[in-house]
Amino acid sequence: MTCGVEWLTAVAALGLTACVVVLVVVSRSADGTPGLDYASGAEPTLSRSGLESCLVSSYPRCPGNQWWWRTSTDEPLRTTLDLDGAGTSRALRGHLWLDGCGLNDISVRWSIAAGSRQVASGTMTTHNAPESRAVTGKVPRQARVLTLTGRRTDSDSACRGVFTWDTAGLEATGH
Structure with missing residues (x-):
């Protein structure tokens, strides 16, 4: 009888621990990208990477998360992102990717x-292959939102490329 009670207590404790871990991961960001949540715009x-692989491989980050947008020459990209935990200084993290349309x-x-205040910028060109660029820059402590903008500078209106922010998020950089 006592063995059954001990076993039931152990299972309940493990279940509670798993629930707490899931709540911590989910509460870090509404969409799983540490430090950033979509707010408005494009x-x-x-x-997403799976929650299980996130917990196993590199809690508290979900390394496979990425945001991507279709790009066109007609309309510039403009997305506003809310910052989670905006009271600490942070550094941008991740890689931007640009993927074109085959040979274009x-x-x-x-x-x-x-x-x-601009915190990061650049120009990317596919040259018949995807291009990657590390996202670097420090977000000011008082900032509450980020705005990502992108404008196609080529004239190929038939091609809708893909602009991706892979492992998007913010790193804590200290006090």
Whole structure:
């Protein structure tokens, strides 16, 4: 009888621990990208890593999460992102990818701003293959939102490329 009670208590404790871990992971960000949540503008598609692989491989980050947007020459990309835990200084993390349409070259001029202050920017061109660029820059402590903008600078209106922020998020950088 006491063995059954001990076993039931152990199972309940493990279940409670698993629930707490899941709640901590989910509460870190509404969409699984640490430090950032979609707020408004061009809504990205979110490709998530599985919760199980996140917990096993590198809690508290979900390394496979990525946001991606279709790009066109007609309409610039503009997305506003809310910052989680905006009271600490942070550094941007992840990689931007640009993927064109087969043999067509496309170019995108992009920037990330915190309020009126630009914190990261660049230009990417596919040259018949996807291009990757590390996202670097420090987000000011008082910032509450980021705005990602992108504008196609090529003239190939038939090609709708893909602009991706892989492992999007913020790293804590100290006090």
